[in-house]
Amino acid sequence: MSKRSTGQTTRREALFLGASAAFAVAKGSARAAEAKSESPDPKVKTPQWSLAIDLDRCLRCQACVVACAAENNIAPAGPQLSQTMRPIHWMEVLDPQARGRLWELGPWPAPVPCMHCERPECVKVCPVGACHRADDGIVVQVWDRCIGCRACMVACPYGRRSYNWTAPAWPGGDASAVNPDVAIRPVGVVEKCTLCQHRIRAVTERARLDEEPVQDEKILRLPACAAACPSRAITFGDGSDPESAVSKLARSARAVYLLAHLETHPRVFYLRGKR
Amino acid sequence: MADLGRRRFLAGTGLAAGLVAGCRPGRDPYTPEKPPVPRAPGVRPGTESQVLSTCGLCDAGCGIRVRVVDGRAVKVEGNPASPVNRGGLCARGLAGLELLYHPDRVRGPMLRRGERGANQWESITWDAALGVLRERVSKLQAAGQASGVLLVDGESRGTTHALWTRFMAALGSPNHVGHGATGRAAVAETLRTMTGRAGVPGYDFEGAGCVLLIGTGALESSPQAIHLARALGGTARPRLVCVAPRLPRAAALMDDWFAVEPGRASAVLLGLLHVLFRDHLSDESVIEKARGVGELRAAVMASYSPAQVAALVGVTAARLETLAGELVASRPSIVVVDEESKDATATGAAVVLNALLSGLGVPGGMLLDPDEPAVFSPADERQPAALEARALDGRARAEDSRILAIPDAILADKPYPVEVMLLHYSNPAFSKPSGKQWARAIAKVPFVASFSPILDESVAWADLVLPDQTYLERWDLVAPARGTGVVSLRQPVVAPLTNGMQTGEVILRLAAALGGKVAAALPWKTYREAAVAHLEALSDQTEDVFDHLDEKGVCKLARKDAVDAMDGLTDVRPAIPATAAATVGDPVQFPFVLCPFRDRGYAEGGFRQFPWLAELPGATGDPWPGYVEIAPQDARKIPVEDGAWVAVSSSAGRVELRARIHPHIRPGVLGLRLGGWGRWVGDLDGVPARLLGALADSSGHWLAWGTRAKIERLG
Amino acid sequence: MLVRRLVDTRFFAWSLALVLVGMGSCRRQPVPVKQPMALSHKRHMEADMKCITCHPGAEDEVLAQFPAVADCMDCHHKARGEHPDEPRVRWFAEQKQEIPWIRVDRIPGHVYFSHAAHVTLAKMKCEDCHQGISQATRPLALPDVHPTMDDCMRCHRERGASNQCKTCHK
Numbered sequence A: 001m002s003k004r005s006t007g008q009t010t011r012r013e014a015l016f017l018g019a020s021a022a023f024a025v026a027k028g029s030a031r032a033a034e035a036k037s038e039s040p041d042p043k044v045k046t047p048q049w050s051l052a053i054d055l056d057r058c059l060r061c062q063a064c065v066v067a068c069a070a071e072n073n074i075a076p077a078g079p080q081l082s083q084t085m086r087p088i089h090w091m092e093v094l095d096p097q098a099r100g101r102l103w104e105l106g107p108w109p110a111p112v113p114c115m116h117c118e119r120p121e122c123v124k125v126c127p128v129g130a131c132h133r134a135d136d137g138i139v140v141q142v143w144d145r146c147i148g149c150r151a152c153m154v155a156c157p158y159g160r161r162s163y164n165w166t167a168p169a170w171p172g173g174d175a176s177a178v179n180p181d182v183a184i185r186p187v188g189v190v191e192k193c194t195l196c197q198h199r200i201r202a203v204t205e206r207a208r209l210d211e212e213p214v215q216d217e218k219i220l221r222l223p224a225c226a227a228a229c230p231s232r233a234i235t236f237g238d239g240s241d242p243e244s245a246v247s248k249l250a251r252s253a254r255a256v257y258l259l260a261h262l263e264t265h266p267r268v269f270y271l272r273g274k275r
Numbered sequence B: 001m002a003d004l005g006r007r008r009f010l011a012g013t014g015l016a017a018g019l020v021a022g023c024r025p026g027r028d029p030y031t032p033e034k035p036p037v038p039r040a041p042g043v044r045p046g047t048e049s050q051v052l053s054t055c056g057l058c059d060a061g062c063g064i065r066v067r068v069v070d071g072r073a074v075k076v077e078g079n080p081a082s083p084v085n086r087g088g089l090c091a092r093g094l095a096g097l098e099l100l101y102h103p104d105r106v107r108g109p110m111l112r113r114g115e116r117g118a119n120q121w122e123s124i125t126w127d128a129a130l131g132v133l134r135e136r137v138s139k140l141q142a143a144g145q146a147s148g149v150l151l152v153d154g155e156s157r158g159t160t161h162a163l164w165t166r167f168m169a170a171l172g173s174p175n176h177v178g179h180g181a182t183g184r185a186a187v188a189e190t191l192r193t194m195t196g197r198a199g200v201p202g203y204d205f206e207g208a209g210c211v212l213l214i215g216t217g218a219l220e221s222s223p224q225a226i227h228l229a230r231a232l233g234g235t236a237r238p239r240l241v242c243v244a245p246r247l248p249r250a251a252a253l254m255d256d257w258f259a260v261e262p263g264r265a266s267a268v269l270l271g272l273l274h275v276l277f278r279d280h281l282s283d284e285s286v287i288e289k290a291r292g293v294g295e296l297r298a299a300v301m302a303s304y305s306p307a308q309v310a311a312l313v314g315v316t317a318a319r320l321e322t323l324a325g326e327l328v329a330s331r332p333s334i335v336v337v338d339e340e341s342k343d344a345t346a347t348g349a350a351v352v353l354n355a356l357l358s359g360l361g362v363p364g365g366m367l368l369d370p371d372e373p374a375v376f377s378p379a380d381e382r383q384p385a386a387l388e389a390r391a392l393d394g395r396a397r398a399e400d401s402r403i404l405a406i407p408d409a410i411l412a413d414k415p416y417p418v419e420v421m422l423l424h425y426s427n428p429a430f431s432k433p434s435g436k437q438w439a440r441a442i443a444k445v446p447f448v449a450s451f452s453p454i455l456d457e458s459v460a461w462a463d464l465v466l467p468d469q470t471y472l473e474r475w476d477l478v479a480p481a482r483g484t485g486v487v488s489l490r491q492p493v494v495a496p497l498t499n500g501m502q503t504g505e506v507i508l509r510l511a512a513a514l515g516g517k518v519a520a521a522l523p524w525k526t527y528r529e530a531a532v533a534h535l536e537a538l539s540d541q542t543e544d545v546f547d548h549l550d551e552k553g554v555c556k557l558a559r560k561d562a563v564d565a566m567d568g569l570t571d572v573r574p575a576i577p578a579t580a581a582a583t584v585g586d587p588v589q590f591p592f593v594l595c596p597f598r599d600r601g602y603a604e605g606g607f608r609q610f611p612w613l614a615e616l617p618g619a620t621g622d623p624w625p626g627y628v629e630i631a632p633q634d635a636r637k638i639p640v641e642d643g644a645w646v647a648v649s650s651s652a653g654r655v656e657l658r659a660r661i662h663p664h665i666r667p668g669v670l671g672l673r674l675g676g677w678g679r680w681v682g683d684l685d686g687v688p689a690r691l692l693g694a695l696a697d698s699s700g701h702w703l704a705w706g707t708r709a710k711i712e713r714l715g
Numbered sequence C: 001m002l003v004r005r006l007v008d009t010r011f012f013a014w015s016l017a018l019v020l021v022g023m024g025s026c027r028r029q030p031v032p033v034k035q036p037m038a039l040s041h042k043r044h045m046e047a048d049m050k051c052i053t054c055h056p057g058a059e060d061e062v063l064a065q066f067p068a069v070a071d072c073m074d075c076h077h078k079a080r081g082e083h084p085d086e087p088r089v090r091w092f093a094e095q096k097q098e099i100p101w102i103r104v105d106r107i108p109g110h111v112y113f114s115h116a117a118h119v120t121l122a123k124m125k126c127e128d129c130h131q132g133i134s135q136a137t138r139p140l141a142l143p144d145v146h147p148t149m150d151d152c153m154r155c156h157r158e159r160g161a162s163n164q165c166k167t168c169h170k
Helices: A006-036 A063-071 A078-084 A121-125 A151-155 A197-210 A224-228 A245-250 B002-023 B096-100 B126-142 B159-171 B184-195 B224-232 B249-253 B265-279 B293-303 B306-313 B317-329 B344-357 B403-412 B435-444 B503-514 B516-521 B527-538 B545-552 B632-637 C002-006 C009-024 C041-046 C069-076 C087-094 C115-121 C149-159
Strands: A049-054 A092-094 A110-112 A131-133 A139-141 A234-238 A268-271 B048-054 B063-069 B072-078 B110-112 B121-123 B149-153 B176-178 B210-214 B239-243 B256-258 B333-336 B420-424 B447-450 B476-478 B486-490 B554-556 B592-597 B627-630 B645-649 B654-661 B669-673 B708-713
Touching (some): A063 A224, A197 C115, A224 A234, A224 B072, B002 C009, B126 B503, B159 B527, B184 B344, B239 B317, B265 B344, B306 B317, B317 B344, B545 B554
Parallel strands (some): A049 A268, B149 B420, B420 B447, B627 B654
Antiparallel strands (some): A049 A234
16 A cells, blocks of 8 residues: 555544444444333333243153244254254253253253343343343343354353354255244344244234233243143243232242342243142 | 556456455345245235144144245144144144155155166156056956055054055955054054953043053153143143153153163063052952953962062062052052053053053043044945955954064065065164164065155165155044044145145055956045045044034044943953063173163154254253263263263164263163154164164064163274 | 556456446345236225225234235226236136235345334324325335334334334344
8 A cells, every 4th residue: 555654544544443433332322222221101011021931840842942943943953063062942951960050940951941031141241232121021132233242142141042153054945934923043143032022022012903901811821832832831921910820820939040049030930849 | 568467457357356346235134125935836925824734743643733924834833722732732743844844855756767775766747656556566466466565554543544454455465564653553452452442542641640651652752742741731740650761851750760671561560460469459340350360360469579579670679569559549540551661561461450540431541442443334345355365474463463574574485475565654674673674675575665755765765656745735634542532634734845645545546546346445536535434434423523623623523432431351361471571682792771762853754854853952962963871880880981982782783872871771771762863864774773673572563672782882 | 656557548447347347236226026917006096995905914914915816806807997907817816826916015034014013003104104105007116115224213213112122123
């Protein structure tokens, strides 16, 4: 390139780069702030979604795992990739002995989705605001904003976040069975359980259109995992409604929260011990 | 200057290329003009529907509801209206779309070009394909050698099965060999002897106080699993005890586990009977009038006291006494013997225990269904006369096929050579013991035809392929049995993706083409007609059935000859302990006993290519590669670390697998996960089933728990 | 030296040619499509039809939908107007084929847009977004609605609708 005097041009360049970066960050965080600081309509009470998993009904059959993969367009990893790292499973039946830390589950494996913590560690570390907590309690991961730094994966004490090391590939390249309600994540983003947020949105929108409240009996099995479970071990509902099934389960003596000492206050809890 | 000109040109091109590359937009995964998935042709965009149907990946017959968007099936879920699964669905059913959209689907009828196994095919029309098959079969028929037609049939119920039965009988061949899930034939036969009703039983888990599981089928891949799960989803929670060499992850729900050697479950059951007889703990009038009751009592009292059983199986006498007490105190109690238990004595003892502890056909007990009419109506004048020819496997009744005997019979041409082999939902070289023998037998048969809709070994080694449609593309009426008392609709959820034809339809067309007796025996013009006729043979009350089916997908069906509460057993001789079956293999050379099992991802007949299922970790957390489970003590002795590659050998073969230390397996036992993962390979040497020897128990059926093996570290 | 090279005629001509080719192959703009037959929204509006007659999902569903050919036949079972393409409606219906309209207003795969939420809950009119559609004499060859995320968020802000990420992102 042409000669330039060292001092001047670098300063100009530095100013230009600094201004662009500041602009980008400001724009990004403005959007993120907007997303977070919604003041909800005081007339409408926002439901606080919660999920209960009854370990005395769960046969560990992994129907929930496959239902989640089918609902959320999680492509199979294939034999090669499965050997080097675990295939992506938002809902996974984890072996507590192998992992050693989810000790509240007891000695047996159990299905573990994202905990949707009230005080999420992942949100604290996301540099771009891709991960934040919505007003209804769901910890949202915005795929398009994620830059793939994986800090959230390190931060999550439950280890329930997965990274797209490769672009999703369906067997034979046939993506016909893709669910149009869930975006396909590209390579390089972190993904995790959304509590089937698309299904929740459809139900709440329908309720607003019909001008009727959402009925607890109709949403007991709303997420794909809960709908598929052959022994009805998974229950979903509004934790802020004291009469909902999931609230009653939360008040049960059998209710237990994973890694309670970390005070993440998960919205997903377990029922342990014989019923 | 010439040099500078070239350099300039290259520099300029590089600069321009850089500009062009910078100008072009990067790959945008979200290009609005191109959605990730094309719409099915001819479908109006934005159309969405929920189609009710019935799963076909096992014979539980769970109702499903498939969401179809733009002509593509995007999600399979359970049908809440079905009493079988009540809206839930197992992992296999949920992965059904992987079969529908599998890249290895056979696109249409094919005729082999080149060598068998070379996978070179010529696409032909259905008329041509039927013509080829018709020619082969009618030649044999004309020569009076119709017995040379062998049909290996993986289905054991339903209208297609009934059509096959009728077809083969009218043709004059006794060789309609079933295999179904391993051990099904043993269970069905034993039940027929003891109760007069064949078929695999159901159980009223919802009403039971204690459930004793023999083997782990009802926790893993057996159709029974959905019934047990459904019961656990209710308010009651029965006590669950398992008698098996190993436990799957569902061990979390077991209240107790009796870790017995493979094949020893019968000893435990007879020990329980001993306690019941000794202390008069149950109402024995249900077995008083049965044949063999005196012998049974004598044998049980003499040799199966808790102390004697303790010596046999390594379970303490006290535990056995406690278990007997629990079963009695929690009545009604059920002993579950389904396809996985395989041992005729265990099945017999279990039926006697069920009769004593709960009852047959009563709440909380064993549920039996009326026989499925294989030939539609006993009084049907079109029913072919009884066959005189001897069957290849030497059995007397059509339902009692002994699949173990087939490969040797083919290879020895005894009692006569097999000229035509038809494989329907059957891939025996992959899934049956003596897989190598099967491969040799198939190679010997001059003409092999497969009906498989997906590429597998049965297709690879066939001469003619007449692909079925998958269960998501065809119409049928399904009666799930196991005491469910319903009929369930199966209908296409999408337009057929291939030029396949429902096998039931193929049978009817073949029969019409053959003419004569065969055409007369199958007079229905379409499969739908035949299925409706079958339904009318099952029940007298079919008027509103179709309305209900349209609305809910499932309908209660009042079966003819419904089995109400049974007064008692007719025959208890199957429960009398036979001499213990020897295991296959020298105990010194092969110190371990194999315990084969099938987890949720396994399915018979080649439907193994479900990546979602292959990636589910098994009890030991290992997806995809084949593995063998070993107890921690045994692993320390060899020594072998968790995850190390080992060679497992039996007298039947040698397979390389990963060793997995399993916390809940009896020492001396190796848990062998059956299956082969991934797309078909054609090389079956790595398939775990190769290790299994063809051992028959006293009933002549396959006793898969009898093969011994050894294990060696590799490398 | 480089400056002299850059304006060298041959060099410059080659580079310019390559750059123009590159720009020409740039696909940022959507490509106009050819719809299977003629359709005049204007003509249909003049016949006093409402948008939801043909696009029934607009008030209550996520997608507004295209009309099924059976619905077109409600009026077009006999000849209407003099356009030479008009008999093709009956041809499609006879063949039991849906008219293969090509959808040009497509939402990116990661965005959730519900017509019901905008038309019924937000009480918007069709022409608030589909500007000028009632005057269109030809079927759409290019998208007539193509907001950026900023456009969506601005309108949401103005009308007090939620701007949470999860409202629109799938």
